[in-house]
Amino acid sequence: MIQLIDIHKSFRNKKVLTGVNLTIHRGESMVVIGGSGCGKSVLMKHIMGLIWPDRGQVIIDGKDLASCSRQELNEVRKKFGMLFQGAALFDSMTVGQNVGFGLKEHTSLSKDEIQEKVQEKLHMVGLPGIDALRPDELSGGMKKRVGLARAIAMEPEILLYDEPTTGLDPIMSDVINDLIIRMKEAYHVTSLAITHDMISAYKIADRIGMLYEGRIIETGTPEEIQNTKNPIVRQFITGSAKGPITEGACV
């Protein structure tokens, strides 16, 4: 279970998060929606300990990240897999080396065993036999899928998706959405995705939360969010140019 309790974060006097409270239950697929630059990525990076809060607690399976030793923090991180917005593939390595990186670093598997696992994960994301290619030879959609293969290589308990469909065409976006659903079914993972793509959010979420002005202002199932009476959430999910967000209203 992931718990974020009263998270505050500022960068150079700019308040980005102003008291985020969010709980993601085991096996749940949570999607956080919100406008560009509202702090969704910052929120996600807090969960991995990539950014530390100015105030508040991040608790993963009962462990407060702030009180973890270096070793404990690494053990917590091994429970996670993360798909970055731009895939963040290591460009000095081949696709196969990227996918097998975690296995090489943290397991005693032989080269052949790692290779076998790499092929299996690449097959899962629909890209068999591309392990010898380099990241700069891949399209945007392929990069995301290789990033996903790398994220699942260590068979994590929790998967984090940072804008998984941003920058992809509608068909490739749907391929990624299907993959996210397959990951959940295959590995029973807990997942958190951040996005502003509502088609993707409705498809992959068990629960949706909206981040606005540094706080989660509403959470609910996709149906509840679609029928919300909150004018801010309504404006965002309908993509209307007129409403409280563009008029600068506060919650």
Place this chain on the structure above:
Amino acid sequence: MRRFLNKIGRQCSHFLGETGRLSTLFIQALIGIFRPPFRFELIMSQMEEVGVKSLSVTLITAAFTGMVLALQSHIGFKRFNAESLVGTVVALSVTRELGPVLTGLVVAARAGSSIAAELGTMRVTEQIDALTTLAVNPIEYLVSPRLLAGLLMLPILAALADITGIIGGYLVSVYFLHANSVVYIRRTFDFLVYQDIYSGIFKAAVFGVIITVVGCYKGFYAEGGAHGVGNATTGAVVMAYMLIIVSNYFMTALFF
């Protein structure tokens, strides 16, 4: 007045912050060298990047520096009939100063900038964050091998630069200025003591640390996309140059 003091305060705070972060990165990378897993493959590849790929430009610089030094000192010494001391001056200048300093500057320009650009790109494309999410310490993975490579390769490059510089001086003196070969070689080694060589090699090792740590630091904390990577690269070369020149004076004073 108040605005002026504010500006000075901000500059001091920025300077202290940067010094603190640089020192912390250096200490963490140093500890990382001794902490398993030992990534020999990465260390070897960095030794190639920092050392082997800088070899040709270092040797060309050293050879021509030794050659021009022989020419210049010949002109000066001829005025009081002391041309036979050219070999001594070339050997002392190259081993004590020019070999290590020029090697440091050349490697700072070639490898230091490349380190900053590579790590800066990794930072802005979230590859460094990706390392952390894969439970790999990015300082131990990226900085420690480069630090070790700089520490080991710069003294080797400086030693080779010393030899090349001395040979360059010899060739110009003997074949162009018609100095006596035997006298030149004797004068070269008569006044050269081990400390001249050791002090130069020690300096080069310090420069190796400066170049790699500064390059990694500037890249590691780069921000703001392509512009940020450009700034990191330029900043790494300028900072390394300054630190090499300033630290060289203090080390020379120490070995004086």
